[in-house]
Amino acid sequence: xxxxxxxxxxxxxxxxxxxxxxxxxxxxxxxxxxxxxxxxxxxxxxxxxxxxxxxxxxxxxxxxxxxxxxxxxxxxxxxxxxxxxxxxxxxxxxxxxxxxxxxxxxxxxxxxxxxxxxxxxxxxxxxxxxxxxxxxxxxxxxxxxxxxxxxxxxxxxxxxxxxxxxxxxxxxxxxxxxxxxxxxxxxxxxxxxxxxxxxxxxxxxxxxxxxxxxxxxxxx
Amino acid sequence: xxxxxxxxxxxxxxxxxxxxxxxxxxxxxxxxxxxxxxxxxxxxxxxxxxxxxxxxxxxxxxxxxxxxxxxxxxxxxxxxxxxxxxxxxxxxxxxxxxxxxxxxxxxxxxxxxxxxxxxxxxxxxxxxxxxxxxxxxxxxxxxxxxxxxxxxxxxxxxxxxxxxxxxxxxxxxxxxxxxxxxxxxxxxxxxxxxxxxxxxxxxxxxxxxxxxxxxxxxxxxxxxxxxxxxxxxxxxxxxxxxxxxxxxxxxxxxxxxxxxxxxxxxxxxxxxxxxxxxxxxxxxxxxxxxxxxxxxxxxxxxxxxxxxxxxxxxxxxxxxxxxxxxxxxxxxxxx
Numbered sequence: 001x002x003x004x005x006x007x008x009x010x011x012x013x014x015x016x017x018x019x020x021x022x023x024x025x026x027x028x029x030x031x032x033x034x035x036x037x038x039x040x041x042x043x044x045x046x047x048x049x050x051x052x053x054x055x056x057x058x059x060x061x062x063x064x065x066x067x068x069x070x071x072x073x074x075x076x077x078x079x080x081x082x083x084x085x086x087x088x089x090x091x092x093x094x095x096x097x098x099x100x101x102x103x104x105x106x107x108x109x110x111x112x113x114x115x116x117x118x119x120x121x122x123x124x125x126x127x128x129x130x131x132x133x134x135x136x137x138x139x140x141x142x143x144x145x146x147x148x149x150x151x152x153x154x155x156x157x158x159x160x161x162x163x164x165x166x167x168x169x170x171x172x173x174x175x176x177x178x179x180x181x182x183x184x185x186x187x188x189x190x191x192x193x194x195x196x197x198x199x200x201x202x203x204x205x206x207x208x209x210x211x212x213x214x215x216x217x218x219x220x
Numbered sequence: 221x222x223x224x225x226x227x228x229x230x231x232x233x234x235x236x237x238x239x240x241x242x243x244x245x246x247x248x249x250x251x252x253x254x255x256x257x258x259x260x261x262x263x264x265x266x267x268x269x270x271x272x273x274x275x276x277x278x279x280x281x282x283x284x285x286x287x288x289x290x291x292x293x294x295x296x297x298x299x300x301x302x303x304x305x306x307x308x309x310x311x312x313x314x315x316x317x318x319x320x321x322x323x324x325x326x327x328x329x330x331x332x333x334x335x336x337x338x339x340x341x342x343x344x345x346x347x348x349x350x351x352x353x354x355x356x357x358x359x360x361x362x363x364x365x366x367x368x369x370x371x372x373x374x375x376x377x378x379x380x381x382x383x384x385x386x387x388x389x390x391x392x393x394x395x396x397x398x399x400x401x402x403x404x405x406x407x408x409x410x411x412x413x414x415x416x417x418x419x420x421x422x423x424x425x426x427x428x429x430x431x432x433x434x435x436x437x438x439x440x441x442x443x444x445x446x447x448x449x450x451x452x453x454x455x456x457x458x459x460x461x462x463x464x465x466x467x468x469x470x471x472x473x474x475x476x477x478x479x480x481x482x483x484x485x486x487x488x489x490x491x492x493x494x495x496x497x498x499x500x501x502x503x504x505x506x507x508x509x510x511x512x513x514x515x516x517x518x519x520x521x522x523x524x525x526x527x528x529x530x531x532x533x534x535x536x537x538x539x540x541x542x543x544x545x546x547x548x549x550x551x552x553x554x555x
Binding site for chain 2: 119121122124125126127128129130131132135139140143144146147217218219
């Protein structure tokens with residue numbers, strides 16, 4: 001058994017790198033696009049400074065539609081888009097496209113939710129001081145919501161580690177894929193146990209870092 | 221300083237149209253502390269919010285320093301707001317910024333230089349007595365301290381007007397006293413006009429010079445605070461004053477007394493004359509003081525006495541008549 005696990009090491013190393021790539025790319029895009037989308041959903045809502053019913057409804061429905069599609073199916077639906085963007089449908093880079101789409105809408109909803117938690121009175125106070133909308137967004141809203149934004153980001157990262165296991169379908173690879181291929185298809189229980197253990201450790205580390213960062217940001 | 225002209229605000233809810241403020245007109249003078257009092261839902265908070273246009277009136281004008289604030293464009297409105305400080309019942313401080321940064325925030329918004337900020341903020345913190353808390357987060361402060369930060373923040377851009385939205389309603393008695401004291405101090409020191417709303421007559425009594433009483437969206441009474449207390453005209457005003465000047469006697473004692481109980485109100489100089497002793501010398505009745513207090517409002521004395529009068533019916537009526545003529549008022553409250 002030790003031999004088998006040692007033999008697995010190069011594979012595991014490669015799988016780790018693939019997971020890192022997929023989660024890294026999609027998380028970065030979630031941060032880059034999920035925050036503005038979540039912010040737009042929030043500020044166009046009723047009673048807020050950029051109230052826009054049509055945009056808010058349409059955006060909300062679109063986000064919900066994408067979120068309700070099971071990830072495996074999203075992966076397949078987006079194959080043409082993937083082909084267009086990365087010129088291939090195989091490999092971790094290809095899998096990152098659909099992972100990113102899922103991550104962006106997932107995080108956008110969590111961003112929207114944590115902005116809703118911000119004390120409306122604080123926004124009112126900033127308005128009363130004569131702050132402009134961009135000033136309120138950058139210096140009040142995002143700052144006050146930071147602990148929630150970090151917690152949401154942690155949840156997104158962990159979900160993505162889970163989603164990335166399905167990337168094996170398009171040859172994306174990754175730790176989860178390794179567990180399925182060796183452990184499930186080839187009945188190598190020990191390999192499965194080791195890879196799952198690695199995933200558990202990975203998730204624990206991400207959660208611990210996330211909790212620590214959120215706690216540091218939370219001054220309430 | 222502030223001139224409300226026929227201001228009306230309605231809210232459309234799904235069920236009905238709510239008239240929060242109805243045709244309100246009055247003026248607040250420069251440098252005074254003006255109070256608006258009323259029960260919750262009277263529209264006072266809505267009215268206060270029109271002054272910096274957090275609430276947009278459906279009709280009427282709100283002139284602040286001669287400018288109709290409802291007509292300003294976005295940029296001018298922001299500039300006008302920077303000169304109007306506001307404090308809130310729940311303080312509304314930015315939780316994730318230190319006390320120092322909270323106070324610096326309005327200055328940063330209005331584009332003050334780092335040098336100006338680092339000079340002004342410590343001065344303001346000194347003024348409100350929180351110099352040692354500069355680098356603490358609001359979560360670690362008591363309610364009274366949070367409101368002090370709110371006041372420092374409201375003064376940061378040298379406001380000429382301070383709007384206070386129930387500033388002491390979430391505070392205990394001791395903090396309430398010290399916050400009101402602080403508001404009075406900055407009013408005197410900087411000549412800043414204060415418009416304050418409260419549902420408590422005691423708050424109004426202790427710092428305001430004039431007061432408007434609101435009920436169901438309308439101003440039903442407006443006068444200097446002494447007159448409002450000594451001579452309440454509207455039913456709502458009477459109710460509010462009664463809560464504040466609480467000189468009631470327990471039912472048990474009421475049942476045991478014989479004769480009439482009369483509430484005598486003294487105002488100004490009449491509070492200092494020996495009216496009661498003159499009265500009993502004139503009429504052969506027994507008189508017993510059950511309860512009494514003297515309040516100083518705006519440095520003028522105002523006294524309330526509850527006296528039990530016993531004797532021949534005619535004499536009793538005569539003495540009550542005599543009291544009525546020589547005091548602010550005398551009414552039979554128990555027969």
